[in-house]
Amino acid sequence: LSPYCYLLFIILFIIGTFSSGLNVCMSGSATSCEECLLIHPSCAWCAQEVGVRTLMSRCDLSQNLQKRGCEAYNIENPRSTTRVVKSEPLSSKGSGPTQYDVIQIMPQKISLSLRPSDQTSFKVQVRQVEDYPVDLYYLMDLSLSMKDDLDSIRNLGTKLADEMRKLTSNFRLGFGSFVDKNMSPFSYTAPKYQDNPCNGYKLFPNCVPSFGFRHLLSLTDKVDRFNEEVQKQMVSRNRDAPEGGFDAILQAAVCKERIGWRKEAFHLLVFATDDVPHLALDGKLGGLVQPHDGKCHMNEKNEYSGSTEMDYPSLALLGEKLAENNIYLIFAVTKRHYVIYKNFTTLIPGTTVEILDADSKNIIQLIVNAYNNIRSKVELTVWDQPEDLSLTFTATCQDGQPLPGLRKCADLKIGDTVSVSVEARGCPPPGTRQSFTVKPVGFKDRLEVSVDYRCDCGCTHRARANSSRCSSRGQYVCGTCRCDTGHLGARCECHEGEAGAVYQGACREAEGKQICSGRGECSCNQCLCYESEFGKIYGTFCECDDFSCARHKGVLCSGHGECHCGECKCHAGYIGDNCNCSTETLSCVSDDGQICSGRGNCACGRCQCTEPGAFGDTCEKCPTCPDACGTKRECIECRLFNSGRLADNQTCQRLCKDEIITVETLNPNAVLCLYKTENECVMKFTYSEHASGMSVLTALKEPECGAAPDAMTVLLAVVGSILLVGIVLLAIWKLVITVHDRREFARFQSARSRARYEMACNPLYKQPITSHPVETDFSMYSKSYNGATH
Numbered sequence: 001l002s003p004y005c006y007l008l009f010i011i012l013f014i015i016g017t018f019s020s021g022l023n024v025c026m027s028g029s030a031t032s033c034e035e036c037l038l039i040h041p042s043c044a045w046c047a048q049e050v051g052v053r054t055l056m057s058r059c060d061l062s063q064n065l066q067k068r069g070c071e072a073y074n075i076e077n078p079r080s081t082t083r084v085v086k087s088e089p090l091s092s093k094g095s096g097p098t099q100y101d102v103i104q105i106m107p108q109k110i111s112l113s114l115r116p117s118d119q120t121s122f123k124v125q126v127r128q129v130e131d132y133p134v135d136l137y138y139l140m141d142l143s144l145s146m147k148d149d150l151d152s153i154r155n156l157g158t159k160l161a162d163e164m165r166k167l168t169s170n171f172r173l174g175f176g177s178f179v180d181k182n183m184s185p186f187s188y189t190a191p192k193y194q195d196n197p198c199n200g201y202k203l204f205p206n207c208v209p210s211f212g213f214r215h216l217l218s219l220t221d222k223v224d225r226f227n228e229e230v231q232k233q234m235v236s237r238n239r240d241a242p243e244g245g246f247d248a249i250l251q252a253a254v255c256k257e258r259i260g261w262r263k264e265a266f267h268l269l270v271f272a273t274d275d276v277p278h279l280a281l282d283g284k285l286g287g288l289v290q291p292h293d294g295k296c297h298m299n300e301k302n303e304y305s306g307s308t309e310m311d312y313p314s315l316a317l318l319g320e321k322l323a324e325n326n327i328y329l330i331f332a333v334t335k336r337h338y339v340i341y342k343n344f345t346t347l348i349p350g351t352t353v354e355i356l357d358a359d360s361k362n363i364i365q366l367i368v369n370a371y372n373n374i375r376s377k378v379e380l381t382v383w384d385q386p387e388d389l390s391l392t393f394t395a396t397c398q399d400g401q402p403l404p405g406l407r408k409c410a411d412l413k414i415g416d417t418v419s420v421s422v423e424a425r426g427c428p429p430p431g432t433r434q435s436f437t438v439k440p441v442g443f444k445d446r447l448e449v450s451v452d453y454r455c456d457c458g459c460t461h462r463a464r465a466n467s468s469r470c471s472s473r474g475q476y477v478c479g480t481c482r483c484d485t486g487h488l489g490a491r492c493e494c495h496e497g498e499a500g501a502v503y504q505g506a507c508r509e510a511e512g513k514q515i516c517s518g519r520g521e522c523s524c525n526q527c528l529c530y531e532s533e534f535g536k537i538y539g540t541f542c543e544c545d546d547f548s549c550a551r552h553k554g555v556l557c558s559g560h561g562e563c564h565c566g567e568c569k570c571h572a573g574y575i576g577d578n579c580n581c582s583t584e585t586l587s588c589v590s591d592d593g594q595i596c597s598g599r600g601n602c603a604c605g606r607c608q609c610t611e612p613g614a615f616g617d618t619c620e621k622c623p624t625c626p627d628a629c630g631t632k633r634e635c636i637e638c639r640l641f642n643s644g645r646l647a648d649n650q651t652c653q654r655l656c657k658d659e660i661i662t663v664e665t666l667n668p669n670a671v672l673c674l675y676k677t678e679n680e681c682v683m684k685f686t687y688s689e690h691a692s693g694m695s696v697l698t699a700l701k702e703p704e705c706g707a708a709p710d711a712m713t714v715l716l717a718v719v720g721s722i723l724l725v726g727i728v729l730l731a732i733w734k735l736v737i738t739v740h741d742r743r744e745f746a747r748f749q750s751a752r753s754r755a756r757y758e759m760a761c762n763p764l765y766k767q768p769i770t771s772h773p774v775e776t777d778f779s780m781y782s783k784s785y786n787g788a789t790h
Helices: 033-039 062-067 144-152 156-164 223-232 245-254 282-286 315-324 335-347 363-375 458-462 501-507 628-640 649-655 711-761 779-789
Strands: 006-012 043-046 059-061 081-086 109-114 121-127 134-141 171-178 213-220 266-273 327-333 351-355 378-383 389-396 402-404 416-424 433-440 447-453 474-477 480-483 520-523 526-529 561-564 567-570 600-603 606-609 659-663 671-676 682-689 695-700
Touching (some): 033 059, 033 458, 134 156, 134 213, 156 171, 156 223, 156 363, 171 223, 213 245, 245 315, 327 335, 327 363, 501 526, 628 649, 628 671, 628 695
Parallel strands (some): 134 171
Antiparallel strands (some): 006 121, 378 433, 389 402, 433 447, 600 606
16 A cells, blocks of 8 residues: 555535426425425525515525525525645654644534535545555454463564564554453452462463453554563463453553543554454343443553452444554454354444464464554544434445445545435524544544534515514415414414314315315414324315334334325435435445346345355355355465465455365365466365354365376387387288288189189080000010010
8 A cells, every 4th residue: 555545535425306397395385485395405585575476485496496486585595515624735754843733524523514415526536645654553362372472572572673664654552461350250259270270280380360351552653662571571360261351452442641642643553362352241140230431440460450349341332442543453363263253343433353373373463454444545534423413324435436435445546435415304403513524543633523504584584573474464485384372374374263264175185075174173264284193284275194114023114214194204314215225335335336236236234145055244245156166266376376466465455354274185165276287286165154154265285287298108108119010910901911812812713713613514615636546566676675674
């Protein structure tokens, strides 16, 4: 957050509109100028002596009166006005020679003159200045379970001062401690425990007696003294688990002189504990029936003297005193108690909660984060709001979209605005002046708004008694007669009790209708309406009343509107036939600043989730929504790996509050989410809802990354693949050739068989060889042969 960022608040009083076709000025049956002004801020009264034909037509819209001949200067139509009384420029720097004159809100005083139901506007700027002085009071639980935490903070002063001086050049540190009320059943009270409650406790046999609250070091810039005080401390032991921390918080807030809070500094109260606190009415367990009075009770030893005399303070009292003394409370608590202290922050304005490690080793970073978080937002509160003023808020934050019902902005930047609509519901007694204060939470600066009311008409001061226009029987005021007792009529020309047929017709709304609607008597051309135990009956023909409107749970107009002639006119901030539907949307705003987390609509102050699978007070829970994995992915990245869009620690801490658990394997039955990291690895996590209402993210400890392949393995695989493909091709070729050869051989055999058949069976076929008989004398050959051989 830039130190020059400022928040711009606009308080608006906007003129309302009529529903189509309804002229509420004419239907209100006003008989005087003052009554006319109360009907609606758009109604005007004509005080002209001539030119207006009837009594009822004097109250109408200003333009209608002028059309009927009423001169503009005779029209009574006062408007709400705003006057800036004091407006000094904003400061830009907090420390230095001008630190006592730092101004963080402008203007400082405004005067409003309000007509009932009318609204006006003025602009307020709030700026968090750079290098503003900081007072930090460290309030520590010194029960036995915090022994390791005490050891961890023995040099906290020096380290914390070094970190805080990066944010401000004017830093002071104080120290206090608490345990619980030193009485039964909260502490050990037996004689053997008086001096040493740890007597007989083997793990830690020595500790100091229990105490409620002990102020140890007033705010000082000498941080070495903080270290020295911490070095001296020893833990104590109480009987039950809850601690008496709220007693200590209240004393640290209201004992301003003892603690040393500076008026011109930013007040931080760090509350470090590992357990839940006792609340109001718990003191009755020890016989303490006197409620806490909200005052400082510190004795000469700087110890809380009312610890055993009064009950624990309530949350309301705690919030009131913290706001009254401009103190931001930081709950530094262990993880298992985060949820309950988170709930406390919604009930105590100006508080925040951070998770403290079991041994408090992260306390410095925790304080710095909380400080930055507090400095990045501004929230408006209203003090001493008069009952007859209606205030509504509309914030215009980062995206420029107005958010009705929201009175704070986070992650501030220049130009952020909050509109506050203020409306006077009625008129107090004449001469009444009221005031209220608009104050940013934790700021000493404030805007004082004084209010007076424009409920009377100027023409009333020019009234003429016993006027001839009123038959000398009444007072002529604003163009009408106010008749003396016993007389009536537009000119006071009739006496009460006179009746006659000539007057009866004028008292019927239409032919066939009852005289004066059956709810009044006709006298001198006018209806005199009966009184009713239920309310007022009025109108030209007594046709209207202020009690025949819709009710909610038996309450007329739900208590948030006025009944006018059968119709509820809702106060600012409410709508509906019976005004039971609030337009306030603060309860519908989720932690990310969206209405119903962008998954539903805000109706009558409650979220109606339209996204299938979405639930929760602000539709913030939706494991099956398409955007659920994407939304939670950013928290996984920033919380586990300090990467992604939310890597900035401050943003991550503020938006990512879900519990994240790392495991080796994921539950297959949960909603599985996965995404690819920058290193081309796959990160897997599941999203579920815990019984406590918190979202639980279960993630793998490390992303799944495939191992890089071995080079020799790749080479052998490629060569083997080539050989295998070659062998397969050769085998296919051999198969094809074999099949082809066998077919050809079969064809040859078939042809050969046919040839043999033709040779054996064809009668025309003759052998190519013939034989002939020859007679030969072989004796001669024989002799010759025999002779030759010899």
